[in-house]
Amino acid sequence: MSFITDPLVYYPISGILWFWHKIFAFLGGLLPWVNNADSNGIIWALSVIFLVVTLRIMLFWPAAKQIRFSRKMQEMQPRMKELQKRYKNDREKLAVETRKLQKSEGFNPLLGCLPMFIQIPVFLGLFHVLRSFNRMGEQFGALGMTAEETRNTGNYVFNADEVQSFLDARLFGAPLSSFISQSVEQFQAFIEPGAMLDFARWNIVVVAVPLMIVSAVTTHLNARVSLSHQSPQAAANPQAKIMNQLMLWAFPIGILVTGAFWPMAILVYMVTNNLWTLAQQYYLYEKMAKEDDAAALQRREEQKSLAPKVGVKPVKAKNARAAGSAQGSAPRAQEGSTSTIEVEGDAPSASDAEATPAGATPAPGAKPRPGQKPHAPGGQRSRPAQKASGSKPKSKKKKKKR
Template identity: 80%
Template sequence: MSFITDPLVYYPISGILWFWHKIFAFLGGFLPWVDSPDSSGAIWALSVIFLVVTLRILLFWPAAKQIRFSRKMQEMQPRMKELQKRYKNDREKLATETRKLQKSEGFNPVLGCLPMFIQIPVFLGLFHVLRSFNRMGNNFGALGMTAEETRNTGNYVFNADEVQSFLDARLFGAPLSSFISQPIDQFQAFVDPGAALDFERWNIILVAIPLMIVSAVTTHLNARISLSRQSPEAAANPQAKIMNQLMLWAFPIGILVTGAFWPMAILVYMVTNNLWTLGQQYYLFEKMAKEDDVAALKRREEQKSLAPKVGVKPVKPKKVRGVATGTAVASEDSVAGGPSDLDDDEAVVAPGVVPTPSPGSAPRPGQRPQQPGGQRTRPAQKSGGGSSKSKKKKRKR
């Protein structure tokens, strides 16, 4: 795997660290109180800090996508549960409907998980590069070198002289590449061959323990801030409860336990990374909260524009009824001579004229239905001759 990790992870990370070390060493040369800036612990610590800052800036967009991914999952959770209840006996249909829901919501689980998969190799690569400055011992990442060999072996883009300047760097009296549980015989890598040690284990403990505590506390705070944005439905999930407890307590305690095996530079990285995460979460959550407020205000404005105005009775459109030819009917505009307040489809009938419905139209209330084929006419009376009753009266007389 070295043919993949070396060019893609280890060399880029060591190159960024090398760049910042050169910048700060150059600037430190102008400061009279900085002795030998190339091997100054403060210079190397700043280089590690800005290495973290550079990597987190490059990973800012994936981190924002990860947070939006989590929020989208929480929003979709109720609808996902509905689908699971509806198609609990049909897995194929459930999978199809789930994909439809994800597509309609613009949700891509692959892209959502991608930021996490990017950050993991970056962290492991940074740990490996910082650990590789001292390759004594037989633990993970070490090559079992002697003190002289490790001081004369390059570390990716760093040559042997630059490795020696890192090993000679001291942060409050403790070597940056040392750790609390490190065997004493490996301390020889931090001084020139045959030279006496200029530090003891308690120097490492005094610097490492505060860094471990700050790292554990900031890890707990990051978890608490992240979980505070979790929906009640998601928090009620049994699996989510277990994961939440791990994030709140197990991970910070794990840092306190395993911190004794971490080089000092890794602890500097952890503190810087957690502080950056605190600020980044605050910024992103506030930004997303403002976006939600703007979206909610826009929805309210749309609903308000569709609602009827206060004091105005909503008008329902009326259907236009046909009128027979020959009746005196005029529109409002023709009677009044201009536009009116009535609907355009309403008509005004001249006084004294009864409108006759057109063939096929619905009869008006109280009116007998009309046979198709035109207007109904009364039968004509016969001319001349009286009725049958008048004839009978004449005969009696």
């Protein structure tokens, strides 16, 4: 696998670390109080920190996709359970309906898992590069080299002189490649052959233990932030409860237990990575909460626009024809309503007489034909209007035939 991991993972990661070390060593060389900037522990620690920051910036999009993938899974969980209950005896139908649901929601499990598969080799490669500066011993990543072989063996992009500058670097008196459980014989890799040791194990403990505690606490906080956004249905799952407890307590305690076997540079990486993850989670969850609020507001505005206006009776689809005819007769009704308010005694126009055929009932509010008494709305006769002067009143009683 080295023909794949070396060019794709180890060399790029070591190249980023090399780049930042050259930048900070150049800047440190400009400061008069910095002696031997190439082997300065603070400069190498800053190089490791900015290596982590660079990788996390590159992996920011996959991390955001991973969080959105988890949120989408939680949203779809109730409908997935409903499909499982409905088609519990038909696995083929369940698979078809599940794919339909995923397609309608724009959910792709392969793309959702891809960010995780990208991050894992990067973090393992970072761990391997930092561990490979000291290859003494038989533990993970070591090759059983002697102190002299370790100081004269390159580490991917770094040549032997640059490896020596890393081994000689001290972070508050402790070598960056040292760890608490390391044997005294392996301490020889951190000094020139034949030189006296300039540090003791307690120097490593004083620096490593605070880094272990900070790493464990930030791991717990990251788990708490992540679980606080978990849906109640997912949290109620028995398997999820076990995993939640592991994330909250087992993983942080594991860091405290296994931290004695981690080189100092790895602890610096862990602290930086956890602090970045904590800030990134707050940012992404806050951003997604604002997006959810904006989407909910847009849905409410759309519902308001589709709702009927105040005072307007909603028209059903089956009465569309009746609504269209009512709209066409509205102007005529308005004209009739205005024409009823006239001075009594006015004679109707000839156009009105021609518009209403003989024997037809005029529309409500329309002018009566000549010689026809006005009718009240609803078919009831209204009181006759006052007759003009000079006209002969008609007798209401019929004359008896003789």
